[in-house]
Amino acid sequence: MASKLERILILAKTYPSPSAKHTETSCVAGINEHGQMRRLYPVPFRMIAENQQFQKWQWVTLRVEKSPADHRPESHKVFVDTIQIGETIPPDKGWAFRRPWWEKIPTFGSFDALEQARQTQHISLALLRPKRIERLEVTAVDNPEWTDEELTKLSQEQSQGNLFSEDEQRKQLKQLEKMPFDFHYHYLCDTPDGERAYRHKIVDWEVAMLFRNCRKSHGDAWETPFRAKLEQDFAARDLMFMMGNIHRFQHQWLIISLIYPPKPAPGDAAQGCLF
Numbered sequence: 001m002a003s004k005l006e007r008i009l010i011l012a013k014t015y016p017s018p019s020a021k022h023t024e025t026s027c028v029a030g031i032n033e034h035g036q037m038r039r040l041y042p043v044p045f046r047m048i049a050e051n052q053q054f055q056k057w058q059w060v061t062l063r064v065e066k067s068p069a070d071h072r073p074e075s076h077k078v079f080v081d082t083i084q085i086g087e088t089i090p091p092d093k094g095w096a097f098r099r100p101w102w103e104k105i106p107t108f109g110s111f112d113a114l115e116q117a118r119q120t121q122h123i124s125l126a127l128l129r130p131k132r133i134e135r136l137e138v139t140a141v142d143n144p145e146w147t148d149e150e151l152t153k154l155s156q157e158q159s160q161g162n163l164f165s166e167d168e169q170r171k172q173l174k175q176l177e178k179m180p181f182d183f184h185y186h187y188l189c190d191t192p193d194g195e196r197a198y199r200h201k202i203v204d205w206e207v208a209m210l211f212r213n214c215r216k217s218h219g220d221a222w223e224t225p226f227r228a229k230l231e232q233d234f235a236a237r238d239l240m241f242m243m244g245n246i247h248r249f250q251h252q253w254l255i256i257s258l259i260y261p262p263k264p265a266p267g268d269a270a271q272g273c274l275f
Helices: 111-120 146-157 207-221 223-235
Strands: 004-013 018-021 023-032 037-041 060-067 075-088 125-128 132-140 181-191 195-199 240-245 253-258
Touching: 004 037, 004 240, 004 253, 023 146, 037 060, 037 125, 060 146, 060 181, 075 125, 075 146, 111 125, 111 181, 111 253, 181 207, 195 253, 207 223, 207 253
Parallel strands: 037 075
Antiparallel strands: 004 023, 004 060, 018 023, 023 037, 060 075, 125 240, 132 181, 181 195, 240 253
């Protein structure tokens, strides 16, 4: 399948995981200039050149092609060595400059509606606007250390063929830290049968970095400021989940990014359509 250059606004980047083929990878998602959703893989983010590393709400230009091994319509192979970073859309004026882009994304008012769209329309990336956040679940992982198999993946030579245009761009990185906790949102949505509760895991890299920063600044008391951000600050905003499903188990969904503009003032225009 032919490759093409696209300009894509980055909206999601998951915390890296060990990869047998790429040492470590993140799932990256965004929307192109034509309003089409893109899942970009593989992106060994920590290993690419610093002048190619992007952040959320930043435009990138890069070469992509439809993934031959992943039939989800949004999934595209990315040629990492072609990444060129562009401008970042600021959160000024109540996220007014960002709003036109998230309003192009399929948006759902309940998880049941999202799952139905997956089954009938093959949607695998979308926004979900919960009715209310119930709580954040913080659970220690069963094994806080990497397994021998995972360590083998992480310690393999960092050269990945054409991912690096010059030898000096190869990075001697610290070993990827395994997240010692899993984070899940418990939330409510309205359905035709009434209010219903759901639970989904958060794999957003920003949330992982928030955990690390809170632990660094507050030590063993990290959970108090961490929960305050996720349970209070974000819940007081117009919080939306960017949802992505799992390739091998497509009925299983993850929260891959949090979108949290301020709540619109009374009388503002409707915030996109809810299916």
